[in-house]
Amino acid sequence: MTTFANDALKGKTAIVVGGSRGIGKAIVERLAAAGAAVAINYVNSAAAAEQIAEKIRQQDGKAIAIQADISQLPAIKTLFEKAEASLGKPDIVIANAASYIPALLSEATEEQYDAVFNTNAKGIFFVLQEAARRVKDGGRIIVTSTGGTQMYFSMNAIYLGSKGAIEQFVRVLSRELGERNITVNAVSPGFTNTDLLPERDRAVAAAMSPFKRVGEPEDVADVTVFLASDAGRWITGQNIGAGGGVF
Template structure:
């Protein structure tokens, strides 16, 4: 019998927003592929501990690190803690995000700042730290949204925050290519997480030719694909993972 090594054996990964939803699915898949994973969370320590325990029970290695990645100082501390506990990083998944559904005419400055501080400013400085600290040949992956390819009402601030991130990805991919580092974004479609409004579930299911809502694992697998050695020639790309809805 030929034994095939797990594709990410010996790699260290950091997943922001890794305690729930797509982040959790990505962390679990990266661990299943052999990576040691640092799971970042901000509020729900219990959920992060549950992910770590599950990965450990399946023979993987994972740790949890609390940090608010909308704050620059905490981003730096997060990377320092991940490196101290796991070693040099090879994979960074910038997944943490927040969501506000409101018309432009009703959005407050506080809501605008909250969305852009995490989804845009936070991601930018996560990418900066990743570019500085990843080992050569590393992988940087951002979770964006297929909503930037569709038309939605009441979502302008969220989609605007993600549209900016997609341009960060394209620009950074050019800057780090000389070190063999790839930078890509995954664009989920309608996915069964807390960010999918109940009002949209029936429409979301009908929109896909598969006639179902995407599961976090569907997107986590796409993230793992970009994190693996087979994606070495893929960079600066916006990969749709929406089950055919866009």
């Protein structure tokens, strides 16, 4: 059950980049439950995105699914244009999309590096740029990072490097948009029950938390939607840990 009143985001429009699965899906559902109209971006999961959108519409909400691969820069502008044409100028933009390829730094290829950075760093950079141009004054911009930038796992140099970059983008953009009362923050999940967490690692991951469990997507989504709400108006330029105490 959502912790937010049904009308907490009534009249607001949100774009969730990477909103069809896992944490992104939970964010979409939490936003809709709080009354926001939501544009759900996906790359390949068309059926999943459409299913979420239809469920929201059946509950008298507003939602649209939009395909766009943010590693291709023209697709970012198209995504925002379609969302705005259907739902109106955005109040909230949440950049949740990410690519993950594990590799030893000493063995990683240029192709692996580009595949991750083109989405996680370059793609998110230009999503933030488009958001900065389009989000209403008083709006919210939120990026999903990772607690891994504070934990230094092997095999993760490419992924963590890309996430470290977006944490810096958030800090700088928060300064640039402050005069418009737009907050810009990152949320860093810990081990979360999504398809990115291998079954073999779950027991160890749970043991690292004082709560002795891994997080659920809804745990992270509630933190994100808090920042998107009026209650988060005095928080900006921050990286909020949502990892159940593992970092």
